[in-house]
Amino acid sequence: MCSASTPIFHDSWQSSAAWRVRAGLRLKGIDHATRMHEIIGKPHRTPAFMALNPQGTVPVLEIDGLVIPQSLAILEYIEETRDGPRLLPKDAATRARVRMLSFIIAMETHVVTNMDVARDASGGGEVSEWVHRYLRRGLDAFEAQIDHPDTGDFCHGDTPGMADCCLVPQACNAVRAGIELAEWPRIAAIQERCLTHPGFSETHPDRVAPAETSKGN
Numbered sequence: 285m286c287s288a289s290t291p292i293f294h295d296s297w298q299s300s301a302a303w304r305v306r307a308g309l310r311l312k313g314i315d316h317a318t319r320m321h322e323i324i325g326k327p328h329r330t331p332a333f334m335a336l337n338p339q340g341t342v343p344v345l346e347i348d349g350l351v352i353p354q355s356l357a358i359l360e361y362i363e364e365t366r367d368g369p370r371l372l373p374k375d376a377a378t379r380a381r382v383r384m385l386s387f388i389i390a391m392e393t394h395v396v397t398n399m400d401v402a403r404d405a406s407g408g409g410e411v412s413e414w415v416h417r418y419l420r421r422g423l424d425a426f427e428a429q430i431d432h433p434d435t436g437d438f439c440h441g442d443t444p445g446m447a448d449c450c451l452v453p454q455a456c457n458a459v460r461a462g463i464e465l466a467e468w469p470r471i472a473a474i475q476e477r478c479l480t481h482p483g484f485s486e487t488h489p490d491r492v493a494p495a496e497t498s499k500g501n
């Protein structure tokens with residue numbers, strides 16, 4: 285049963301950015317209602333949705349009278365306003381590390397490998413070559429950065445947080461693009477651990493997708 289103040293999450297099983305937030309909401313145990321959107325072909329870009337987010341992208345979270353698009357802004361907001369397991373560490377130095385890992389994926393890898401950008405940027409060439417090149421760059425950098433004493437069972441310490449929320453969907457995209465994660469053993473180990481953690485297993489696109497569906501980016 286949802287109250288008037290129940291957050292509304294605009295989600296899509298086809299979106300890795302949305303999975304970041306689905307996982308974050310699950311990890312923090314935040315009760316919410318979901319509006320699931322089909323994004324392939326952009327049927328979700330109705331006037332009502334564009335009024336919520338002029339960028340036309342998911343995820344969007346309606347919470348506390350606010351409308352927040354952008355997955356990392358949402359994750360930071362729920363971290364700052366809600367109790368529950370931490371997605372970001374308390375102290376500035378380690379917070380910076382978790383943000384840095386998250387940004388490698390969300391700002392430098394996902395953005396240039398999403399289908400709209402890859403199609404335009406590959407200039408009529410092989411889209412998959414472009415996607416592989418930039419996925420590999422991101423995964424190489426991430427693997428190097430988690431060769432660090434603060435890495436534990438998860439990207440930072442022994443509980444999953446914001447960096448894991450960013451890594452897992454992107455690593456699944458890489459596998460879907462035909463890339464073997466075994467090349468990055470630290471990422472592969474964290475990915476395997478995350479996929480058996482309820483924060484990710486229960487929010488996996490296969491668990492939330494309608495029965496007849498197509499995958500996205």
Ligand SMILES: N[C@@H](CCC(=O)N[C@@H](CS)C(=O)NCC(=O)O)C(=O)O
Pocket residue numbers: 298299300301302323326329340341342343353354355356390398501
């Ligand atoms: N930087 C944004 C990326 C959002 C994004 O690219 N969402 C894609 C799916 S992964 C989307 O909504 N695509 C549909 C569209 O652009 O119409 C975030 O982190 O939220």
